[in-house]
Amino acid sequence: MFGEFESAxxxxxxxxxxxxxxxxxxxxxxxxxxxFYPAYLEATHDTEIHHEAEIEHEGAKRLIDEIxxxxxxDDHFEARISVLQEMxxxxxxxxxxxxxxFGKARASDMDLRALGRQLEERKLELKGESDxxxxxxxxxxxxxxxxxxxxxxxxx
Ligand SMILES: [Fe+2]
Numbered sequence: 001m002f003g004e005f006e007s008a009x010x011x012x013x014x015x016x017x018x019x020x021x022x023x024x025x026x027x028x029x030x031x032x033x034x035x036f037y038p039a040y041l042e043a044t045h046d047t048e049i050h051h052e053a054e055i056e057h058e059g060a061k062r063l064i065d066e067i068x069x070x071x072x073x074d075d076h077f078e079a080r081i082s083v084l085q086e087m088x089x090x091x092x093x094x095x096x097x098x099x100x101x102f103g104k105a106r107a108s109d110m111d112l113r114a115l116g117r118q119l120e121e122r123k124l125e126l127k128g129e130s131d132x133x134x135x136x137x138x139x140x141x142x143x144x145x146x147x148x149x150x151x152x153x154x155x156x
Pocket of ligand 1: 029032053057091095
């Protein structure tokens, strides 16, 4: 979608793609934060990787909030999308690199199949909500449910 955004010319198309990018990323961040990250922390006690991933999510979500609340007429619209893309690229690389979060999760005793099902289920639920509500926003923090939330380490 980022690629489509870059090649899009019309303002409406850019606006539509930005909205779709933001809502997809928001869903992705929410399911990881509600389900995968707490399970990871519980299984590995790896606060370093876990916290860093959380902070990266916080940064991306702040930018998403700004993109959603300002829109394509804003002077910094394209810059925000572009920086968001860089942040996501970096974040995914961190998660997927060897010795990163996903590798460590696979090496742990986490039940990844069960987690995968939970993630998928929650994703469908959230997608349904955002389809109904258009640009409906997650509640602040967006983490009102999910197993293991008691051990969440908030970054602020
Ligand atoms: Fe993530």
